[in-house]
Amino acid sequence: MLDTVSNVGYSVSLTTRKPRTGEENGKHYHFVSRQMFEERIAKGEFLEFAEVHGNLYGTSLSQIKEMTDAGLDVVLEIDVQGAENVREKVSDAVSIFILPPSFEVLKARLMARATEDSEDLDLRLRNSYGEVMQYPLFDYVIVNDDLAAASGRLAAIVLAERQRWNRQDEQIQGILDSFASAKL
Numbered sequence: 001m002l003d004t005v006s007n008v009g010y011s012v013s014l015t016t017r018k019p020r021t022g023e024e025n026g027k028h029y030h031f032v033s034r035q036m037f038e039e040r041i042a043k044g045e046f047l048e049f050a051e052v053h054g055n056l057y058g059t060s061l062s063q064i065k066e067m068t069d070a071g072l073d074v075v076l077e078i079d080v081q082g083a084e085n086v087r088e089k090v091s092d093a094v095s096i097f098i099l100p101p102s103f104e105v106l107k108a109r110l111m112a113r114a115t116e117d118s119e120d121l122d123l124r125l126r127n128s129y130g131e132v133m134q135y136p137l138f139d140y141v142i143v144n145d146d147l148a149a150a151s152g153r154l155a156a157i158v159l160a161e162r163q164r165w166n167r168q169d170e171q172i173q174g175i176l177d178s179f180a181s182a183k184l
Contacts, residue, residue, distance in 0.1 A: 001154045002075070008158060009072035011063055014040070017055035020115035030060075047089065050081035053123050057082065073158060080134045087137075094161050096154065097138035101145040103128065 002008055014030040016037050025031050032040075037056045041049060049058030059076055067074045076086065086093050100106040106128060110121055135141050140157050144150040165172060 001151045001158070004151070005155045005158050007072050009067035009070070009074045011059055011067070011074055011076045013057050013059055013076075013078065014046075015055055015057045017057075048076075048078065048082040048085035050079060050085070052079050052081065053120065053127065059086075073162070080131050080137075083138065092166075094140070094157070095138040096140045096142060096157060097135045098150070099132060099135060099141055099143050101143055 002010055012026065012028070012030055014032050014037060016032060016034045017029075019025065019029070019031050023029065023031075034056065037049075037058065040046060040058070045061055046058040047061045047064050049056060051057075057079065059078065059082065064074055064076075076082070078086070083095050083097075087095055100109070103125075107125060110116065110124060116124065142150050142153045142157075161167065
């Protein structure tokens with residue numbers, strides 16, 4: 001979706017977990033120590049943060065501000081706890097729940113990825129039911145049955161949300177001003 005929709009930024013989260021094979025610091029996550037993460041919490045540097053599967057994850061407030069100041073819509077790839085925190089803090093946030101087509105598909109995808117040991121995989125799968133049951137708290141749900149189709153649905157949501165009148169105030173006001181100043 002980032003390749004097909006203009007003016008969209010992707011927030012790279014911070015985490016205390018160890019990098020998985022193939023993950024790059026600063027591209028997939030910013031990998032930091034628990035101590036550094038907790039210091040940043042104390043300084044109020046996160047838009048949201050949560051402990052998930054025994055590791056801390058968070059979204060840098062300064063990174064989000066930098067992107068929104070540049071006029072970008074920002075995509076956060078966060079868990080249900082983080083999404084709840086964002087919805088509480090950002091009144092016009094749009095929340096989208098990405099749902100796997102089934103438990104079996106989720107399990108197969110996680111196993112094929114082979115990035116967690118069996119204990120971590122079991123924990124993720126045990127927690128998955130409680131997480132998917134939170135879908136009604138979100139504005140939209142996308143079933144990730146096919147990556148290209150799911151990406152297209154995500155792009156459609158971003159483009160539709162941009163058309164809300166309250167997101168176009170300046171442009172609309174300019175149009176209204178042109179009517180008001182017309183000599184009819």
